[in-house]
Amino acid sequence: MPSRRQVNAALLAAPFLCSRRARAAARAEVDVAIIGAGAAGLAAAHRAREKGLTARVIEARERVGGRIYTDASLGPAFDAGAFYIHFAERNPWREIALGLGAELVDDNTLWGSFNVFREGRPIPAEERSRRRGAFGRLSDAIDREPPGEDLSFAETARRHAPDLIEAAEAMTLLSLGENADRVSIRDYQALDSGDDLVLPGGYGTLLARYAAGLDIRLGTMVTGIDLSGAVARIESAGGVLTARAVIVTVPLGVLQAEAIRVTPRLPLALVAALDGLRMGALTKVALRVEGTRFGLSPWSQFFDQGRADDLVNFEFWPFDRDIVVAMFGGDFARALAAAGEAAAIEAIRARLVAILGAEAAGRITGGRLAGWSADPLARGAYSVALPGRMTARAALEAPVADLLWLAGEANAGAASMTAGGAALSAIRAVDGIAHRLAAAR
Ligand SMILES: Cc1cc2nc3c(=O)[nH]c(=O)nc-3n(C[C@H](O)[C@H](O)[C@H](O)COP(=O)(O)OP(=O)(O)OC[C@H]3O[C@@H](n4cnc5c(N)ncnc54)[C@H](O)[C@@H]3O)c2cc1C
Structure with missing residues (x-):
């Protein structure tokens, strides 16, 4: 004293x-x-x-924008990081975009067809409706967990019905870029939701102007x-x-x-x-495709369930551009980003060719990897809370x-x-x- x-x-x-x-x-x-x-x-x-x-x-x-970057190196531009202005009603970027005269489009107007594959083959109709049901049951299961419990998505699925684990993985890998055993259900539930807007001129372009x-x-x-x-x-x-x-x-x-x-x-x-x-690893590969649209309208999506956590979602011809943007996450994405751009593009290209057929091979004329987890100035896509750590933020x-x-x-x-x-x-x-x-x- x-x-x-x-x-x-x-x-x-x-x-x-x-x-x-x-x-x-x-x-x-x-x-x-x-x-x-x-x-x-x-x-x-x-x-x-x-x-x-x-x-x-x-x-x-050497540029501004960080994890928001509009990449035009393939010719048709795509946003390598953020794409949506989420919860637009209270998101400052909406006002900023309006102030700078940037075009904004309501995401609800952009739906194309949606197809589900398993290892490159269309899944049967009954499996598809089972999958759809599983997402609803998983959401219900999360809502039913006692408020004090902060489990992972995977553990919640395991407790309720083992067949929900695949739904849990798909949900966390493609929305958060992380495997389902490493994501707190409570942190996810607490997140804001609302209307989404998109920027045809590019989110990264908006930040550069700002x-x-x-x-x-x-x-x-x-x-x-x-x-x-x-x-x-x-x-x-x-x-x-x-x-x-x-x-x-x-x-x-x-x-x-x-x-x-x-x-x-x-x-x-x-x-x-x-x-x-921890940092999730949501990752994109954009493929330039020339000369045909394979009968698919802009914004069509192919969801390809691989053997394990190697799920890939392909989005076709965003804003009517000759480009397909693939998204994937978790350890699969980390491994591809670590393997480098050429290997990642080849792996994703092979997945798309397996679905579309041999003609696609000759139509894919370039690719870009946005491998945020291998970028030392990002070290991942965005943060997720670990199970039990919902108060960390x-x-x-x-x-x-x-x-x-x-x-x-x-x-x-x-x-x-x-x-x-x-x-x-x-x-x-x-x-x-x-x-x-x-x-x-
Ligand atoms: C694939 C992907 C998809 C996404 N989709 C969406 C979406 O649709 N909508 C959405 O709202 N969000 C999305 N996000 C998340 C969004 O991109 C981020 O939440 C947001 O960009 C983070 O901004 P920030 O300023 O916090 O960090 P950052 O943008 O990472 O900015 C931090 C800056 O710090 C710099 N830096 C790092 N180290 C140093 C250092 N030592 N010295 C100086 N500077 C340094 C970095 O270069 C970077 O520019 C997505 C992210 C990814 C990767």
């Missing part, structure tokens, strides 16, 4: 420390440093401007953040930037890999919360040392996993910083 003299000395020193901190803060180069120029980083920079704060964004890639006029340093990898002084010091290949506050928007996987050294180390409670989440909201705020899709409560959630969490962080800076004056 400290002596009374020590307590008095500390009390007397406190105002001095505060004013020293205020003076040092006044010397910081910017009010807010923002690490990462994805959905969260760009939203944070705009919000800071609205609040009258100076902000600089530091981005490791970045215009912001102070962004591209190609600058942040390696360290020092919070031990009165201001945050952000260390990168470009030197040291001092800021009165820092918002870190790098993906969860990048934080978990400790690719950015934080001094002093992040609080244990925060590290434990980060451990409760909330623990990421508190600032660290009154200097560092985390923002991004992993930290967005019921809007997590989405671009909209990333933006909302960034807006919340800037508002928290503005409040603190105003109080410190």
Whole structure:
């Protein structure tokens, strides 16, 4: 226990420390440093401007957008990452798109035919209706779990009826990019839902336009953040930037890999919360197909159930373009992304040819892999909560040392996993910083 003299000395020193901190803060180069120029980083920079704060964004890639990127390298463009503006009614990207005059289309207007295959062969009608029923029964089973229990999708399926496991895998692999034994049912249930909109001009194109006029340093990898002084010091290949506050928007996987050294180390409670989440591996391969449409209308879908977790969903001719976009997830996707672009394209191409027949082989003239799990600046597609860890996200909201705020899709409560959630969490962080800076004056 400290002596009374020590307590008095500390009390007397406190105002001095505060004013020293205020003076040092006044010397910081910017009010807010923002690490990462994805959905969260760009939203944070705009919000800071609205609040009258100076902000600089530091981005490791040579482009903005992060996990939102419109890839036109095949000719017809596709969104390699996010595609839908989910829960559009309250998603900031809808207003941003409208403000920038971008075309928006209601997803409900885009339905084509839907066919289900098993290892390249159409499944019989009765199996198809059994599958449909299984999805409904799985949802009911999840709803019936006692509120306190936070099981995985796979465990919930096993408890109710083993034939639901295949439905559980399909649901988590294609919507979350993760195997069903690693996803919390409660975290999933808590997610926002609503209307979905899509952007024919590309979600990535929208973000690139939204970045215009912001102070962004591209190609600058942040390696360290020092919070031990009165201001945050952000260390990168470009030197040291001092800021009165820092918002870190790098993906969860990048934080978990400790690719950015934080001094002093992040609080244990925060590290434990980060451990409760993991990056799913939703992955896309786009194939350019020329000369025929195989009688399929735009937005038709083929769902191909493989031997195990190697499910692939093919979407044909989005926006009437000569392209097929395949999506898959989990360990199968991780293995393909790790094998590299040529191997992944070949594997997915072979699956499509098995369904469409030999003619397709000559019609596929190019491909692109969006292998987010093998990308060191993403380390996965988006965050899922592990079974039993449904509260992990909330623990990421508190600032660290009154200097560092985390923002991004992993930290967005019921809007997590989405671009909209990333933006909302960034807006919340800037508002928290503005409040603190105003109080410190
Ligand atoms: C295949 C796929 C499909 C998806 N579909 C949808 C969808 O339809 N709708 C939807 O809303 N969401 C979707 N998402 C999720 C959505 O893309 C993300 O939730 C959102 O883009 C995350 O934004 P963010 O700003 O949090 O992170 P990011 O976009 O990852 O931005 C973080 C930035 O930090 C940068 N960075 C990393 N390390 C460093 C470093 N050391 N120094 C400096 N910069 C660094 C990265 O390069 C990146 O630009 C999808 C994602 C994927 C992969």
